[in-house]
Amino acid sequence: MEVLAECRLTRARAGLLHTPHGSIATPVFMPVGTQATVKGLTQRDLAEDLGVPILLANTYHLYLRPGHELIRRMGGLHRFMSWPNAILTDSGGFQVFSLSGLRKITEDGVIFHSHLNGDLHTFTPQSTVEVQLAYGSDILMALDECPEFPVSHESARESMRRTLRWARQAHQYYIDRVSSEAPPAGGLFLIVQGSTYADLRRECAQALVELNADGYAIGGLSVGEPRPLSLNMVEAVEALLPREKPRYAMGVGMPAELAEYVARGVDMMDCVLPSRNARNGYLFTSEGRLIIKHARYKDDPRPVDERCECYTCRSYSRAYLRHLFLAGEMLYAILATRHNLRRYLDIMREIRHAILSDTFPEYLRSVRAMCADAG
């Protein structure tokens, strides 16, 4: 990736990440399209209306349904879901560890039961790369093991070292497969694990950097650990990662945390919060969170966020959204998701603009002051 600007005080940087489906302005937030759809939005809403340059889709979910071979036959995930921009697919590791009730980890990979019908499946470092190649993902992720929180140092080390061995295998498999492929594949990112232990995180990062991967992710965050610890884990490894490679903090974060991750050198993030919270009635605004079911919005003619320019805020009132929410209408989720995603994308644009105009430290201060005000 091209680094275009770096903050004079923090580790924040703005750049351009080149993929087979377009160049992506970073830092970037990736909406989550678990089953090849961002819940409630069309691909046109996402690409044209919101200007989303890259989506995340879930390797695990799409592997189980409709299946990677079907997606391959349909011409890959972009064509299957009619998505013109870039796609990152995760490793499947996190879902195997969070959704599958029964699973067995071996040196070769992980054996698990489908959460849909109980069928037995195996993911190996090689097979998950193969699955993601079938998808035609722009960015693939290597299989990793996601330990729960809390976990002992010894277990975390054992797990991290297995993730490391898997990363080497995935990396080698990817290189062999891609060199034989006609169309240019994207890149394979490797994932730094090590739970909440800085020494393990560093050991993992150092070993992964030797593989000269296309990018590095920091995984195993937001699994229940205290929020400051998540940021500490990023701090622990970021300086070890090569400057010219993108860094991706997986599964984060809350709106006010986005700038904190960027301040620690993160270029890419993803999170279900904007879409999931939207559906549950929690709307993010430039003045904090708004819980739409509250009676005070019953006849409130104002938009969700008076400073927001999304379709929802330009066209509909809090009163109407509250009515739709209470009536259980699908349009509520459609409009709320659109707003919350726009809010995240706007924050990322503000952050990028601040870095490029050399005002990121001031921006970060204002975000922190607003958080302190909000208690």
Next chain:
Amino acid sequence: MEVLAECRLTRARAGLLHTPHGSIATPVFMPVGTQATVKGLTQRDLAEDLGVPILLANTYHLYLRPGHELIRRMGGLHRFMSWPNAILTDSGGFQVFSLSGLRKITEDGVIFHSHLNGDLHTFTPQSTVEVQLAYGSDILMALDECPEFPVSHESARESMRRTLRWARQAHQYYIDRVSSEAPPAGGLFLIVQGSTYADLRRECAQALVELNADGYAIGGLSVGEPRPLSLNMVEAVEALLPREKPRYAMGVGMPAELAEYVARGVDMMDCVLPSRNARNGYLFTSEGRLIIKHARYKDDPRPVDERCECYTCRSYSRAYLRHLFLAGEMLYAILATRHNLRRYLDIMREIRHAILSDTFPEYLRSVRAMCADAG
């Protein structure tokens, strides 16, 4: 309404219906927006993408939630739901009789329990006009009684005559109220009832015509009677209705029936079928019905209807829609509803074009031939 063309063989006509929110090309199909939203579509999708000139909303549902006084305070239904085109609200009668478990009909009106929380409410001919005036509807409907099917001739007559008395009261109340209103209201339509008895239907129509209403609806159709009977009931009364007034067949019909109603002099129709069937996996195409969950569509790269130009058909495959349907994804309902509504609107455009170009008899023959082929 202006009648622009009449079929040389059938009773079909094409015209323009003028409302405070635009002139509507007839014959017209009105999508149903029960709770001030057409399930799964934004108002922009409806107005700009599909070109819907008039929506139907349910007096009963909106009266219970969020309430007509709230909608009045919010500036009326158009402003509340951000809808630029015309709105027709039904009388509430049908919902009282189909949704409310407990209800009592008196000479004055109907007392019923809310299906939401059991609260007791009363609808009278006057109150339902008042509720619809609060909504600011372009077209209001008078309170009617919807008898079940089958019902004895005696009960049907008693019920029809009550509907007639209610219609006179609603009509008088509307005239008194509108003459005192500053902004021009739309019109109040009266509803012909009489179950499946042609003599009662005629008696009802003749009496209603004397009131010189803004339009006439044929109600109580599609309540379980054999389909030919519904068409017979339209035939029984249509010639009695004034030529220059719009005629509205309530709650119909299947795609192949639309031309049949038009052939019998109907200008307006509404039905939940395109949207409800879409959600349930039934898609209407120019070649008949398509059940999206069928395994044969698993890897079918074709659009739902190769001759359709809707966003869904231009962008997505049957395979992708089937995946979304089986995965329970909201985007399935969004895309399917958009397609089915487009199909209905396309049929209405074909019908109108046929009438205006004097080819409606041939068009009707081709529709009938296709139905016969489909068995």
